[in-house]
Amino acid sequence: MTWKLGEEEKFQRAQVLAAKVNLLLDAIVDRSGRPYDYPVIGAGTRKIGHYVSRTRWSRLRNGQDQVVPDECLRAIATVFGVNPEYLLDENAPLPPEVEAELPRVRIKRLSEVRDFAVKALAVVDPERLKAITEILDEAIHSSRPAPDTKTDRR
Incomplete structure (x- = not known):
């Protein structure tokens, strides 16, 4: 993972992840045209073998400091259908699916x-x-x- 892990960057990391996740929520909708919500995210990540609790999801969306394993970010990116590097790399470009929206x-x-x-x-x-x-x-x-x-x- 390419995130800066020093003490000073924890808050920034949480805020950047929250902004990225919230942009995914605003830009990408499910097949029926509805925005993703926790039940969809939770079920989608479980389907690919990773459990994301409601608490973790809430803390992630709200930019609260926490340790978020790379596997969790990969699972979330997979549910949204975007390249996991978008969530894993602080400086990754916007996914084309998001940029179009x-x-x-x-x-x-x-x-x-x-x-x-x-x-x-x-x-x-x-x-x-x-x-x-x-x-x-x-x-x-x-x-x-x-x-x-x-x-x-x-």
Whole structure:
């Protein structure tokens, strides 16, 4: 494993792993189009011979310091269908499956921020809410892929 294992890097390692796992959760869905959840992860890792407890999964997703064996990370990567190096190597590139979904993930996350702002500011400050939602709506709109403008030349 190529992770830095010094005391100072434990927190960073946990945060990087959490970010990577949460990006997998946002970007990759199961065959029916639903996001993965613990029951799917737990069953999938057991099917390939590795048990990931609900506690370990929660701690991993939340960036809490823990020792995560390479076998566990390989099993999780296998469930998601990505190269295990993505989770094993701190500097590994994004899997192509994830990179292809980044525009959708960006829109989803911006929408979540917009929804939070609406809930938090609707009663307190309607003018600021309007300004923030306009900015976020524009960001969401600009994040959408442009329609394919190629013409059929026969």
